[in-house]
Amino acid sequence: MDVPTSSSAQSSPMMPSTAEGTGDELHWRFSQIKGNIETDESPTDADIISCVEFSHDGELLATGDKGGRVVIFQRDQSGVYLNGVRTSEYNVYSTFQSHEPEFDYLKSLEIEEKINQIKWMKKKNAANFIISTNDKTNLPPTTNVFFVELRRGERGFGFSIRGGAEFGMPLFILKIADVGPAAGSAMQIGDQLVAIDGENKTVKLWKISERERKMADGGYNLRCDDGSRRFLGGRSAVPLHLPKLVSMELIVEASPRRVYANAHTYHINSISINSDQETFISADDLRVNLWHHEITNQSFNIVDIKPANMEELTEVITAAEFHPSLCHVFAYSSSKGIIRLCDMRDSALCDGPAKTFEEKEDPAAKSFFSEIISSVSDVKFSHNGRYLLTRDYLTVNVGVPRI
Structure with a gap:
């Protein structure tokens, strides 16, 4: 994802404004455009942006692309105000490679490095933490997989x-x-x-931090000022010069802290961080798993809609989201247009939802295409948790969970 800073453009803030002579009509304008939109060259497939996510305070913006890269933008820190409003210009803060292309040795298929989702953890110190995920793991559903741990001997693994x-x-x-x-x-x-040394990397926790880069000023006591060699003993000894660290530019580091692997069989479609900032869920087509961010080798399956006979499969999970303030409540959507609200206090396996939201369809208007467009592609809670927003191919619906 090429984002040249020279091609960025800024106009007025992206806020609704009333045009002259049009009464109360609102017009929206772009605040900033990152990337070159005037070039005749079509972007490569790896440069196509696949997800965008703001941090909780809005100071950082993370974008992921199909090439497995994450680009983080930071809001302008110069303190410039325009008409009493702080400028909303964002500049490139950090860029790093989150996921690499992998290979499914069982199916002889390549696994895309495309970033499916990015989530920010709430900031607790000077560092920022994000969780990113790509498509899927390598383990197929019907395979008996045995984990073998070997310690390298003098002649290898044998x-x-x-x-x-x-x-x-x-x-x-x-x-x-x-x-x-x-x-x-x-x-x-x-x-x-199927996998060697845990190469089925799917969900990753990254730490984004700043540090000052320093280097010595060159006082290593190797030679004198005139270029002659320095002697540290005897009458010809010269005074020692203590080296000093000189501050240089501030650098931003992105370091991987955790890798959560081997828990999903199907394509991962969403991740969501709990309000307790300790756990998060990851959802694929048929299952939702609960993780603790400090434990990478174990997760708990809290939703499983896989039938005993795959020929009886009628729906798949399309998205999952935690409640913003109730750490025991989450919702997930399905391809049938159904939203299920689950309470983890009720059961360890939330097969029976606490509430179900479904729009009744007119039997006379039911068709092959109506089933396709009714599939919910995303589900989100409002910031206060009072409303539940869902999106399908044609509409956006707002519901009141009444938790």
Whole structure:
């Protein structure tokens, strides 16, 4: 996602304004445009923005693209005010690669690095934390997967493999040494490798922090001012110069802190951080998992709509969202246009929702296309938690949960 700062443009703030001679008619104008919109070159697929998210205080704006990159913009810190209103110009703050393309060795398919969603955690100190996710994990639903932990020996792990992405085929165990770490494990010749060293990275926690860059002023006591070598002993010794650290420009670092993997079988469509700032949920087509942000190797399945027979599947989960103030309440939407409100105090597995919101469809108007356009693509709570907003292909609905 190329965002050249030289191509940014700013006009009046993006606020409703009353045009002259038009009464109370409102007109919206762009406050700022990032990127070059006048070029004749079409953007590459990797540069297409896939998600946008503001921080809670509005000071930072994060965008993710199909190339797996995250670009963070910061609101202007110069303190400039225009007509008594602080300027809303945003400048590039940090850019980093969040996800890399992966390969599903079981299905011989590439997994996109596209960023599906970004969520900001509430700021508690000088650093900022964001959670980002890409499409899916590598583990298919009907496969018996065994996790084998091996410690490297003097001659390696004691097995050899065959296949790989360069050959267009999965990875298989070709040979196991008679003596070695793999000899006493559950591995067998012909077993297929689905993941090595936890490469199924899906949800990541990133720390965005600032630090001053400093470097020494060159007083290393190696040579004298005239270029001659410095002697530290005897009569020819010269005074020592203590090196000093000189402050330079402020740099922004994005460092990965957690990787939450191997918990989803299907495409991840949404993540949502709880109001307690300790847990978050991640939802795929058929399941919703609950995570603690300090624990990466364990999650709890709180919603599972997968039928025993996949031929009986009639709907999939399209989005999930936590309540902004009640840490035990969340909602998820489905492709049938149904919104289910769940309370985790009622049951560990929220198969039975506390409330269900569904718009009754006229049987006379029911058709193949009506079922498609009724699919809810997103669900959000208002900031005060009193309203529930949903969006399908044609409409935006506002509901009152009355929790």
